Amino acid sequence: MTANPGSDRLDALLAQVLASVGGEDARVRELVGGLVAHLHAFVRESRPTEAEWLRAVDFLVRVGQTCTETRNEFILLSDMLGVTSAVDEVNHTGPPTMTPSSVEGPFHSPAPPRPMGAWIAEGPERHRGEPAVVHGRVTDCDGNPLAGAVLDVWQSNDTGLYDSQDAEQPDGNLRALLTTGDDGAYWFRTVKPSSYPVPTDGPVGELLRAIGRHPMRPAHVHIKVQAAGHRPLTTHIFVAGDPYLGSDAAFAVKDALVTDFLPSAGARFGMDGPFLAAEFDIRLVEEGDPR
Numbered sequence: 001m002t003a004n005p006g007s008d009r010l011d012a013l014l015a016q017v018l019a020s021v022g023g024e025d026a027r028v029r030e031l032v033g034g035l036v037a038h039l040h041a042f043v044r045e046s047r048p049t050e051a052e053w054l055r056a057v058d059f060l061v062r063v064g065q066t067c068t069e070t071r072n073e074f075i076l077l078s079d080m081l082g083v084t085s086a087v088d089e090v091n092h093t094g095p096p097t098m099t100p101s102s103v104e105g106p107f108h109s110p111a112p113p114r115p116m117g118a119w120i121a122e123g124p125e126r127h128r129g130e131p132a133v134v135h136g137r138v139t140d141c142d143g144n145p146l147a148g149a150v151l152d153v154w155q156s157n158d159t160g161l162y163d164s165q166d167a168e169q170p171d172g173n174l175r176a177l178l179t180t181g182d183d184g185a186y187w188f189r190t191v192k193p194s195s196y197p198v199p200t201d202g203p204v205g206e207l208l209r210a211i212g213r214h215p216m217r218p219a220h221v222h223i224k225v226q227a228a229g230h231r232p233l234t235t236h237i238f239v240a241g242d243p244y245l246g247s248d249a250a251f252a253v254k255d256a257l258v259t260d261f262l263p264s265a266g267a268r269f270g271m272d273g274p275f276l277a278a279e280f281d282i283r284l285v286e287e288g289d290p291r
Contacts, residue, residue, distance in 0.1 A: 007044075014040045059203050066202040070164035075106040076204045079250040080213075088252075094231075094285040097141045100254045102236040105222065106198075107162045111152050111175035117270065119189045120153065120176045123169040129158030129191025131275040132261060134237065137184045138225060138282045145184025146284065149227035152177055153188065155220070160196025187269060192261055192276055193219045195244050208249075215249050218242035223282070230284040237280045 014037065021033045048056070066073040078084045084103045092101040114120060121129065138149040154175045156162050163169040178186050197215040200208060208215050219239040226232045238245060238253055240260045245253050261276040269277075 010040070010044055059207070062203040070109065071199065072106045073199075073202050073204055075104075076198060076202075077207075079103055079105060079252075080198070080204055080208060082251040085251045092231075092233075094289065095141045097283055098285045099233060099235055099281075099283045100256050101233055102254060102257060103250055103252045104224070104234050105250065105252075107156075107164060108152075108154060108222065108224075109164060109175070111154060111177045112172040114176040114178060114188070116178055116181070116185075117187050117189065118176060118178075120174055121157070121189075121191045123157065123163075123166075123173045125157040125159070125169075125174075125191050131271060131273070132190050132192045132278060133187060133264075133269045133271065133275055134190060134221060134278045134280060135185070135187035135269070136279050136281040138180050138186060138227065138284065139184050140230065140286055141283050141289070143283070145180075145182065146227040146230065147180060147182045147184060149180040149184065149186075149225055149282075149284075150177060151180070151186055151282075152224040152226075154222045155190065155193045156196050158191050158194050160194040165199075189269065189271070190221075193221055193239065195219045195242050198249055213249065214247065216244045216247070217249055218244040218253065225282055225284060227284055230286055233282065233284055235282070237278060239278075 017036055017040070018033055021029050021036065023029060063073045063077055075084070078087075088101055088103055119126065134153075138146045138151070140146060152175075154162070157166070157169065157174055161169070163171060163173040163175070174190065176188055178188060180186050195216055195218050198217060199205065200215050205215065219242045221237040222234075223237065224232065224234045236252060236257050238258045240258050245258060259278050259280050261278045263274065264271075264277040265274045269275075
């Protein structure tokens with residue numbers, strides 16, 4: 001008697017599907033074949049009912065329908081399942097001195113070019129939030145400064161909202177493109193970001209509630225950095241002491257990215273009162289670095 005009824009037919013079905021995966025691109029064949037094998041293994045192990053399968057298909061359809069020019073629900077789904085962080089992990093190895101990468105998240109959009117040291121907070125949070133200066137240097141992994149490095153910065157405001165979510169914020173608020181000089185230094189003036197919930201009004205929010213998870217991300221600043229001859233980097237600056245550092249809904253926190261926002265005062269950085277200062281140096285990996 002067969003131990004698992006239908007097992008032979010499932011084996012035959014999988015073999016038939018895998019045999020149909022062709023095309024000229026070997027990598028496409030590898031990826032599609034691997035995905036098919038894992039999906040069939042999931043069905044064999046979990047044995048979903050037809051109603052459950054249709055509900056899953058409907059969920060994915062609604063994820064796609066929720067996407068807009070300023071919101072990518074599929075990226076959010078990938079983030080919430082830890083897949084984005086897993087892809088990040090397998091793609092960004094290097095010497096121990098490099099700055100760790102992290103996920104981009106669903107809120108990146110084109111940023112306005114700004115002069116070094118600019119105030120990037122232009123909305124009501126400029127007068128409401130806690131003033132902060134983020135500064136550091138962009139170097140290679142041996143500490144040599146990188147001139148002409150371009151930093152793409154974006155963050156939420158003091159209430160946890162990005163400009164694309166908040167009608168009170170002007171377009172491009174809390175975003176900036178900055179270019180380093182010969183010393184590789186960068187700095188900008190802003191307000192301290194806040195921890196915030198990812199959007200839960202769509203199908204990903206339904207999933208989080210169904211599996212009993214909170215939607216909170218710890219406070220952070222996003223930075224993408226590009227410099228000639230070096231691997232591009234996308235990373236976070238996480239605010240030390242945030243209560244959600246140990247349970248980030250996107251599984252993106254790395255210890256080396258947690259940064260103190262320290263009380264400061266005086267005319268340093270052109271500030272005219274108390275502010276928080278966060279120093280975060282960025283070390284990029286040279287293209288072709290064997291480490």
